Amino acid sequence: MSKFSNKAQDELDEILSQIRDCRICADRFAKTATKHDPRPVLWMRDTARLLIAGQAPGARVHESGQPFTDPSGDRLRDWLGLEEDRFYDRDKVAIVPMAFCFPGYNAKGADLPPPSVCARTWHKEIISALPKVRFTILVGGYAQKWHLGTSLPVSEAVADWRRYVDQGVMPLPHPSWRNTGWLKRNPWFESDVLPVLRAKVKEVLDDTDDTGHAA
Ligand code: SF4
Known part of the structure; x- marks a missing residue:
């Protein structure tokens, strides 16, 4: 490993250490039905x-x-064509949600949205500390809004996938069970999008050129 990549990892480690100590949402989480830290x-x-x-x-x-x-992870791994060992290979795969913590449930037991303060506080810094990323998968509307700067509904952004894929980006619906109906109503996602997505993921992960540029 070069001294430059060590420096990059040191910088990333410093940001990760700050995030590990982050308590910005502590009061907000304490007021949810789950009352978690x-x-x-x-x-x-x-x-x-x-x-x-x-x-x-x-x-x-x-x-x-x-x-x-969780089951969303099982479905996402299936979409990407990755077994757990490849999916969780941190040397090659970074997983960066729009909020790093569980947002909790409301009084009716429904998921609360990711607190936007998390992305505002940390996201830019984290993304710039990942200089070798060459393909980005946007899972769900919150990530699409932030990364694409679009307010397009998820269905429309995903339907427009051909426009994004050559730019190194693939918008996906959230793999939650809640979207099973959407998947049934939109069979083109499985027939057209997933083969391209799996090929792209394989190409990026198998590439032996480690410079951060496509070979
Ligand atoms: S969700 Fe983000 S901003 Fe909120 S406490 Fe967790 S790391 Fe901090």
């Missing part, structure tokens, strides 16, 4: 070439401390 779930190294930009940890991930250890 902040627990940022961080999964990245400076060498990552695939970025999965998600929404926020759910309750199971809050417990496990590892991203996508």
